[in-house]
Amino acid sequence: MDLDALLGCVTSSSCLVTQTTSGLIVGMLLFMVAAGLTLIFGVLKIVNFAHGTFYMLGAYIAYSAFMFTGSYFLGVLAGGLGMAIFGVIFERVLISRVYGANVLMQLLICYAVVLICDDLVKIVWGPDFYAMGMPPAFQVPPLFIAGGVVPPFYIMLILVALAIGGGLSLLLGLTKIGKIIRAAAHNPNMVSALGINTTLLYSLVFAVGGMLAGLAGGLAAPVRSLTPGMGFSILIESFIVTVIGGMGSIGGALIAAVVLGLIRSFGTIGFPLFTEGLMYIAMIIILVFKPSGLFGKEIV
Amino acid sequence: MRDIHAARLGRRTLLAASAAIAMPWVARAQANPLKIGIPTILSGPIALLGTSSRGAIQPEIDRINAAGGLLGRQIQPIYRDSKGQPQEAARVARELVNTDGCEILLDAEASSGAYAVQEVVRDLGVLCLHSNSETSSLTADPKLRVATAFRCARQGVHDAIVGGAHSAKVATAKKLSKWATCSPDYAFGRDTTAQFLEFLKHFKPDIEVVSQGWPKLGAPDFTEVITKILQAKPQALYSALYAGDLSAFVNQGNVYALFSAMQVFVPAMGDLPVLTAVKSLPVGIQSANRYLPTFPKTAENAAWGAAYSKANNNAYPTNWSWQNSTAVRFIEAAVKKAGSTDGKKAAAALEGMTIDSPFSVTGKVTMRAEDHTLVDYAIGWGTTVPKEPFVVDVEPGDWGQIVELEKEWKKANGYI
Known part of the structure; x- marks a missing residue:
C-alpha cells in the first residue's frame, strides 16, 4: 500500500490526467464487451459464457481483414459484422434449444463453444500470437494535456466506445425495435402474443451483442496480442462489470466499467500489490448494499 | 531306410521353431x-x-x-x-x-x-x-x-548475472540511476526481477528503484502499469514479460512513447516470434539472446x-x-x-x-x-533494431564470472 503515492497522484494534474484517461480506456473497452453480455442477459436471461470468444474471434477477423485490405476501419467493421453473423448462428443453432433450460446446460453449451473456437483459431490462424500493429494514421506522438500523457489512438477509442454506447441507448430508448426489446425483457409471452416475431427478436439481440464484442476485439487489436484463449481474461472482468452495473442494465454497465477502469488505474499507484483485489472488494461492497447491482432491478 | 520326408519335415520344423523363437524378439524390438x-x-x-x-x-x-x-x-x-x-x-x-x-x-x-x-x-x-x-x-x-x-x-540466476553486468555497463555509460520494473506477477517474474536487481546493484550500487508494476500473466491490458511507470519518471526500465504479454506491452508502450522516454532492458525481447510479431519494434531496447540464429555466429x-x-x-x-x-x-x-x-x-x-x-x-x-x-550455453545481451537480424552487437557473458557469482548467490541463499 502506497497512500503517499496515491495522494501525490490525485494532487498532480499530470498524474490525474494520465491515470484518468488510462482508466477510461480500460473501462470503455470493458464496457463494449460487457454491454453485449448484459443486453443478452436482460432480454433472454442467458448468461453467455461464450461472450469472451466473440471478442477473440472479432479481433482475429479484424486482424485478417486489416492484413487483407490495409484498412483499420474495414478491419473493425469486419470484426463487428462477422460476430453479428456468428451471434445469430450461435443463437439459432445452439442457444435457442436451451431457452428456459437449466443454467448448467447453458453453461455447458457455452463452454463447449469456447473450447471449440479456441481450437479452431489454432487451426485457422495457428498457435502463435499476432499483433495488428498501430494503423498509420495513429502512429503519432502522444498529446500532453496539463502535463499528462494522452495517446490520440486512445482518445479515438474512448469516443468510438461512447458513440456506440450512446447509439445503443438511443436504439433501446427511442426506437420502436428498442421498445420491443425492452418489452420482451419484461414479458416475452406478452410480446409474442401481440404477434411480434420473438425468434427474430432474440436473434437480433444476439447479433447486437456479438457485434459489440466483435467491435471491441477489432478496436483493441492494434494494442493487444491476439492469442487463442484471449477471450477468457476479458470475460471475467466483463462479468464483474455486468454484476456491479446490474444484470441487464446498459447504463449500469457503462458506469461500472468506468469505475472498474479507474479503480485499476489509480489502484495500481496506491495499492500496487492489490489492484485486482480492489475490483472484487468493490463488487462485494456494492452487492452487499445493493444485491441487484447499481442499476439492476430488485428480484421480488 | 532313412526317411527323407521325415528329415525335410525336421528341417522345416526346425526353421519354423527358430522363427517362432526369433519372431517375438524382432516383434518386441519393433x-x-x-x-x-x-x-x-x-x-x-x-x-x-x-x-x-x-x-x-x-x-x-x-x-x-x-x-x-x-x-x-x-x-x-x-x-x-x-x-x-x-x-x-x-x-x-x-x-x-x-x-x-x-x-x-x-x-x-x-x-x-x-x-x-x-x-x-x-x-x-x-x-x-x-x-x-x-x-x-x-x-x-x-x-x-x-x-x-x-x-x-x-x-x-545466469541471466541475472549477465544481465546485471551488461545493464550496469550501459547504465554507467548513460548515467541511469533511477529504475522501474514491470514483470509478470508469479514466481518467475518476481524471482527473476529480484535477481536482476540484486546483480545490477552488485555491479552498480547507486541504483534506486522508483516504481514496480506486477501485471497478471496473460493480462490483456498494461495501460495502467505503463502510465504508472511514466509517472515515476525513471531513467531505465527492466521487464521480465515475455511472449504475447511482451508483444502487447511493447505495442501499448509505443502509444505512450514509453521507449523513447527511458532506456529499456527486456531479457525476453530477443526471441524471434516476439521480434517479428511486434510491428513497430523500438530501436535500442537492450535484450538477452533467447534464441538467435546469429548468436553464436x-x-x-x-x-x-x-x-x-x-x-x-x-x-x-x-x-x-x-x-x-x-x-x-x-x-x-x-x-x-x-x-x-x-x-x-x-x-x-x-x-x-x-x-x-x-x-x-x-x-x-x-x-x-x-x-x-x-x-556453458550461449548467453549474451545486445541491442534491438527494427529489421533482421533484430538484435545486434550481442556481447557474450563471461562463464567464469557467472559461475563465481552464482556460487556467492547460492551461499547467500543457504543452498551451499
Missing part, C-alpha cells in the same frame, strides 16, 4: 519402442512455446530413429497438453509413466509445472530433463533437487535455425526450441553411455556430461554434476 513422455503447454496464451518445443524435439527424434534408434529401439514421443496448469502437468507426467509406459520424461513445462513434475519424478525415479524451467531454485535448492532430474534450460547455429524453420512451416524457433533440442541430445548421449534407460544409471551417465552443441560460444554444453543444471 513393438516395444522407447517411449519418452513429454508434458508441455499446447493450449492457452503461451501455446506457441509448447508447439515450438515439440517442433524442436520431433526432428531430433526423427534423426535418432532414422539412424536405428536408441539401444536398438525406435523412440516414440508421447506429447500431453498440460494447459499450463501445474496440477495437470503433474497428473499427465504420472500418467505418462504409469499408464503409457514412458521410460523417460522430457518435461517441457514452464516453471510452475516443472516444480509439480519434479515431485512426481522424486516418486517414480525415472530420468527426467526439465527443458523449459528457468527458475533457479528448481536445481539450486538442494531440498528441491531430485537424483534423476536435470534442468536442460537457461537459468534465471556459427555455421552450425545458423543451419540449425534454418532446419527448424524448414521442418516447422517457416515458423521461427524460440528459446524453448533450442533447450528441447539440447535435452533430446543429452538423453541420447546419456542412454547410450549407460546402455540403459534405468533412471539411476542414466542419471549417473548424465552427471557432468559434455556434448557438442550449436547453442554455445565454445561449441560445447555441459550438464553440471553438482546441481544437475546446464552450463
Whole structure:
C-alpha cells in the first residue's frame, strides 16, 4: 500500500490526467464487451459464457481483414459484422434449444463453444500470437494535456466506445425495435402474443451483442496480442462489470466499467500489490448494499 | 531306410521353431519402442512455446530413429497438453509413466509445472530433463533437487548475472540511476526481477528503484502499469514479460512513447516470434539472446535455425526450441553411455556430461554434476533494431564470472 503515492497522484494534474484517461480506456473497452453480455442477459436471461470468444474471434477477423485490405476501419467493421453473423448462428443453432433450460446446460453449451473456437483459431490462424500493429494514421506522438500523457489512438477509442454506447441507448430508448426489446425483457409471452416475431427478436439481440464484442476485439487489436484463449481474461472482468452495473442494465454497465477502469488505474499507484483485489472488494461492497447491482432491478 | 520326408519335415520344423523363437524378439524390438513422455503447454496464451518445443524435439527424434534408434529401439514421443496448469502437468507426467509406459520424461513445462513434475519424478525415479524451467531454485535448492532430474534450460540466476553486468555497463555509460520494473506477477517474474536487481546493484550500487508494476500473466491490458511507470519518471526500465504479454506491452508502450522516454532492458525481447510479431519494434531496447540464429555466429547455429524453420512451416524457433533440442541430445548421449534407460544409471551417465552443441560460444554444453543444471550455453545481451537480424552487437557473458557469482548467490541463499 502506497497512500503517499496515491495522494501525490490525485494532487498532480499530470498524474490525474494520465491515470484518468488510462482508466477510461480500460473501462470503455470493458464496457463494449460487457454491454453485449448484459443486453443478452436482460432480454433472454442467458448468461453467455461464450461472450469472451466473440471478442477473440472479432479481433482475429479484424486482424485478417486489416492484413487483407490495409484498412483499420474495414478491419473493425469486419470484426463487428462477422460476430453479428456468428451471434445469430450461435443463437439459432445452439442457444435457442436451451431457452428456459437449466443454467448448467447453458453453461455447458457455452463452454463447449469456447473450447471449440479456441481450437479452431489454432487451426485457422495457428498457435502463435499476432499483433495488428498501430494503423498509420495513429502512429503519432502522444498529446500532453496539463502535463499528462494522452495517446490520440486512445482518445479515438474512448469516443468510438461512447458513440456506440450512446447509439445503443438511443436504439433501446427511442426506437420502436428498442421498445420491443425492452418489452420482451419484461414479458416475452406478452410480446409474442401481440404477434411480434420473438425468434427474430432474440436473434437480433444476439447479433447486437456479438457485434459489440466483435467491435471491441477489432478496436483493441492494434494494442493487444491476439492469442487463442484471449477471450477468457476479458470475460471475467466483463462479468464483474455486468454484476456491479446490474444484470441487464446498459447504463449500469457503462458506469461500472468506468469505475472498474479507474479503480485499476489509480489502484495500481496506491495499492500496487492489490489492484485486482480492489475490483472484487468493490463488487462485494456494492452487492452487499445493493444485491441487484447499481442499476439492476430488485428480484421480488 | 532313412526317411527323407521325415528329415525335410525336421528341417522345416526346425526353421519354423527358430522363427517362432526369433519372431517375438524382432516383434518386441519393433513393438516395444522407447517411449519418452513429454508434458508441455499446447493450449492457452503461451501455446506457441509448447508447439515450438515439440517442433524442436520431433526432428531430433526423427534423426535418432532414422539412424536405428536408441539401444536398438525406435523412440516414440508421447506429447500431453498440460494447459499450463501445474496440477495437470503433474497428473499427465504420472500418467505418462504409469499408464503409457514412458521410460523417460522430457518435461517441457514452464516453471510452475516443472516444480509439480519434479515431485512426481522424486516418486517414480525415472530420468527426467526439465527443458523449459528457468527458475533457479528448481536445481539450486538442494531440498528441491531430485537424483534423476536435470534442468536442460537457461537459468534465471545466469541471466541475472549477465544481465546485471551488461545493464550496469550501459547504465554507467548513460548515467541511469533511477529504475522501474514491470514483470509478470508469479514466481518467475518476481524471482527473476529480484535477481536482476540484486546483480545490477552488485555491479552498480547507486541504483534506486522508483516504481514496480506486477501485471497478471496473460493480462490483456498494461495501460495502467505503463502510465504508472511514466509517472515515476525513471531513467531505465527492466521487464521480465515475455511472449504475447511482451508483444502487447511493447505495442501499448509505443502509444505512450514509453521507449523513447527511458532506456529499456527486456531479457525476453530477443526471441524471434516476439521480434517479428511486434510491428513497430523500438530501436535500442537492450535484450538477452533467447534464441538467435546469429548468436553464436556459427555455421552450425545458423543451419540449425534454418532446419527448424524448414521442418516447422517457416515458423521461427524460440528459446524453448533450442533447450528441447539440447535435452533430446543429452538423453541420447546419456542412454547410450549407460546402455540403459534405468533412471539411476542414466542419471549417473548424465552427471557432468559434455556434448557438442550449436547453442554455445565454445561449441560445447555441459550438464553440471553438482546441481544437475546446464552450463556453458550461449548467453549474451545486445541491442534491438527494427529489421533482421533484430538484435545486434550481442556481447557474450563471461562463464567464469557467472559461475563465481552464482556460487556467492547460492551461499547467500543457504543452498551451499
